[in-house]
Amino acid sequence: MRQIQIFLPRDLCARRNYQALVIQGGAVFVAGKTFDPAGTRNNSLRLSYCNNTPEQIAEGIPIVASDIRKICE
Numbered sequence: 844m845r846q847i848q849i850f851l852p853r854d855l856c857a858r859r860n861y862q863a864l865v866i867q868g869g870a871v872f873v874a875g876k877t878f879d880p881a882g883t884r885n886n887s888l889r890l891s892y893c894n895n896t897p898e899q900i901a902e903g904i905p906i907v908a909s910d911i912r913k914i915c916e
Contacts, residue, residue, distance in 0.1 A: 845893040848875065849907075850886060855914060857888040872907075 851857055858874040875887025890907065892900050 846889050846891045848878075848887055848889050849911070850875075851888070851911070852915060853886050856885045858885060 857872070858876070872888040872890050874885060875889060876882055876885040878889060879885075879887075890903075892903075895903070
């Protein structure tokens with residue numbers, strides 16, 4: 844599977860701070876807590892791109908980048 848894991852600042856919760864923004868923008872992600880063996884780190888997210896066309900990836904990158912900028916301000 845092709846995926847990118849993005850780490851947000853430690854004090855941000857990927858699910859709480861980020862989920863609504865990306866869903867509104869049309870992107871989907873899985874919170875990193877799902878993949879953390881201890882189940883405690885919730886400041887990361889994984890984006891899968893294995894089933895996307897190059898055009899969809901090019902369209903999604905600006906959505907994700909813009910939303911990350913918004914929550915890190």
